[in-house]
Amino acid sequence: MRFRSPYRAVRGTAVLGAAAALAALGLTAPAQAAAPPLPDLDITGTYVTGVSSGGFMATQFQVAYSGTFDGAGVVAAGPYDCGQGKVIEFVTCDLGLGVGRLEQQATEWAADGRIDPVSNLAGKPVYTYHGYLDPVVNPLVSRAGVDFYEHFGAHVTYHDWDPAGHSWPTPDGVVPCALTLPPFLNNCHDDPQREMLTAWLGTVNPRNTGTPQGSLTHFDQNAYVPGGSARTLSMDGTGQLYVPPNCAQGAPCKLVVALHGCLSAQQLLGTAFAEKGNLDTYADTNNLVVLYPQAASSVWPVNPQGCWDWFGYTGSDYAVRSAPQMTAIVTMVHALGG
Numbered sequence: 001m002r003f004r005s006p007y008r009a010v011r012g013t014a015v016l017g018a019a020a021a022l023a024a025l026g027l028t029a030p031a032q033a034a035a036p037p038l039p040d041l042d043i044t045g046t047y048v049t050g051v052s053s054g055g056f057m058a059t060q061f062q063v064a065y066s067g068t069f070d071g072a073g074v075v076a077a078g079p080y081d082c083g084q085g086k087v088i089e090f091v092t093c094d095l096g097l098g099v100g101r102l103e104q105q106a107t108e109w110a111a112d113g114r115i116d117p118v119s120n121l122a123g124k125p126v127y128t129y130h131g132y133l134d135p136v137v138n139p140l141v142s143r144a145g146v147d148f149y150e151h152f153g154a155h156v157t158y159h160d161w162d163p164a165g166h167s168w169p170t171p172d173g174v175v176p177c178a179l180t181l182p183p184f185l186n187n188c189h190d191d192p193q194r195e196m197l198t199a200w201l202g203t204v205n206p207r208n209t210g211t212p213q214g215s216l217t218h219f220d221q222n223a224y225v226p227g228g229s230a231r232t233l234s235m236d237g238t239g240q241l242y243v244p245p246n247c248a249q250g251a252p253c254k255l256v257v258a259l260h261g262c263l264s265a266q267q268l269l270g271t272a273f274a275e276k277g278n279l280d281t282y283a284d285t286n287n288l289v290v291l292y293p294q295a296a297s298s299v300w301p302v303n304p305q306g307c308w309d310w311f312g313y314t315g316s317d318y319a320v321r322s323a324p325q326m327t328a329i330v331t332m333v334h335a336l337g338g
Contacts, residue, residue, distance in 0.1 A: 039336070041253060048259070049257075063106060063118070065326070067117075070200070074145055075129045126199075128156060131169070165180035182264075219240075229299065260295070
């Protein structure tokens with residue numbers, strides 16, 4: 001059995017499909033002009049979520065930095081360090097094998113101080129979503145991720161009954177639920193974001209379905225990456241940040257780090273993930289700040305699809321606290337006050 005690259009079926013037409021999706025949404029890719037740094041806000045809790053490569057990355061953050069992140073949302077992804085340094089090892093998780101080995105590895109890495117103590121995971125809320133028509137991530141992979149978290153005592157909410165393709169499901173989605181197509185924002189006629197936020201926070205106010213109250217802006221990612229050059233880490237020069245008025249004016253707010261998937265960074269889809277992903281709508285009514293870091297496609301490191309590093313293209317330390325992409329994003333979190 002050979003590993004199939006994520007989005008293999010759409011890879012050949014991804015750029016054209018993404019461009020068409022942007023046009024249909026009335027969105028454009030952001031200009032790469034000079035961008036300001038992140039603001040200093042009153043952040044009282046930090047959460048991380050993501051889809052596909054961003055989902056695997058969200059798990060890496062929650063495990064490696066369990067002292068920083070209060071909860072995780074994992075969409076269309078699997079357990080911690082599923083890639084094992086080689087994307088081909090994804091097949092191991094694909095067969096539902098090796099999760100015990102991954103649990104043992106995490107325990108050993110925590111004992112060595114390479115990641116935060118795994119005891120921090122006990123009681124942490126984790127929301128996991130997987131569509132049963134996903135052609136990229138096998139259900140056994142998603143289930144293995146649930147098993148991993150439950151092994152360490154996390155409180156897992158598992159949504160696995162939608163006929164969804166490989167996508168971020170949202171009530172504002174523009175792709176039919178069952179398909180796997182750009183912009184990978186599928187409408188399955190439910191609201192997984194409300195489920196996720198409820199799992200994290202306990203109670204959630206209804207979303208804002210009208211004009212956005214907050215501001216979606218771009219910030220300079222170079223200021224937060226080791227060495228000062230985001231491109232050397234296959235990250236874009238700018239990221240996106242959504243701040244509701246209350247948070248901008250100094251009210252205590254919680255931070256959500258939202259990580260796009262492969263073929264979904266702003267260089268292809270502009271602001272689609274932020275504007276249609278249904279997080280900003282809840283940010284307006286629940287005092288949430290949403291940070292959208294941006295990966296970018298690159299020849300070197302070898303990352304043609306603009307994925308987050310869940311399998312080691314930036315180096316062997318990609319899944320531990322010293323991982324360059326995770327270090328950059330955690331620095332962003334701290335800059336915001338998290």
